[in-house]
Amino acid sequence: MAKKTGLVLEGGAMRGMFTSGVLDVFMENGITVDAAIGVSAGATFGCNFKSKQIGRAIRYNKKYAHDRRYCSFYSLFTSGDLYNADFCYNVLPNQLDLFDYDTYISNPMDFYVVVTNAETGEPLYTQLKDCSEKDMRWMRASASMPLVSKPVEIDGMKLLDGGIADSVPLEYFESIGFEKNIVILTQPRDFIKQPPKFLPLMKIILCKYPKIVEAVATRHLRYNKQREFILSREKEGKALVICPEKALGISRTEKNVAELERVYQEGRREAIKRLEEIKAFLS
Secondary structure: OOOOEEEEEOOOHHHHHHHHHHHHHHHHOOOOOOEEEEEOHHHHHHHHHHOOOOOHHHHHHHHOOOOOOOEOHHHHHHHOOOEOHHHHHHHHHHHHOOOOHHHHHHOOOEEEEEEEEOOOOOEEEEEOOOOOHHHHHHHHHHOOOOOOOOOEEEOOEEEEEHHHOOOOOHHHHHHOOOOEEEEEOOOOOOOOOOOOOOHHHHHHHOOOOHHHHHHHHOHHHHHHHHHHHHHHHHHOOOEEEEOOOOOOOOOOOOOOHHHHHHHHHHHHHHHHHOHHHHHHHHO
16 A cells, blocks of 8 residues: 655745745646645645645745735734735735635645644644635634734634744654655754744743743754654655755845745755655655
8 A cells, every 4th residue: 555645844934935946846747745734834835736836936925025015014013913914815815816726625635734822832733625714814823923923813722833833743744644755844954943032022022822932932942853853754764855955044034036036946956956856755
């Protein structure tokens, strides 16, 4: 019996342009998996893999990079979210750069996202079946970075960025039956995450959510342990890691269109370079 294949997509805000480049090469070459799971930007950009929309993520990020309705301090001050929720999850996919809901639904690949429960600090995982309004709220929650986003309320829960609790959910995907996984990271192999710089500010702003503050304070420990696990799985032949050769050197909220394109092209080059290896791994 063939092993179920998965795709695990790390976040990293605009480092996700690297992931978008990799995924576009996958689509251009007919590379598919049984399921994918995205965290934060890995979710918001990765959903285009299921809807089979080559180039969509880089296209709209370049086009609206300087639009204050998209990502701006204006949005933060007027709505409470640096990335404006209505623009990102309604206006953009439904009016400006149409999301292909029909293809998303008909594609047999399952798509999951990770969020963090702000009141418990624990990860939650959910499958997005149709990118309905509620599904979009789950996606928004997965990408709601602390300090610059309001918690998203779903089913009475207050939710924030999935990367806080589970930055690279390979262990979760293995636990639900995906035995061979491609893991796309947005940091190089030798990256070691350091303790958070803004913890004192978080303690003040997120004082209502002490479990989130605790999770943020210990995130680097979990993350570095996850990286060790991922690389050990790669040595065992159970995972294939795709990542930048060196730090991408891009701001999390990058607006320079040339920089967005540069990082996107780095993702494309890495995927093309390893294309035959990827195909062999999935076969």
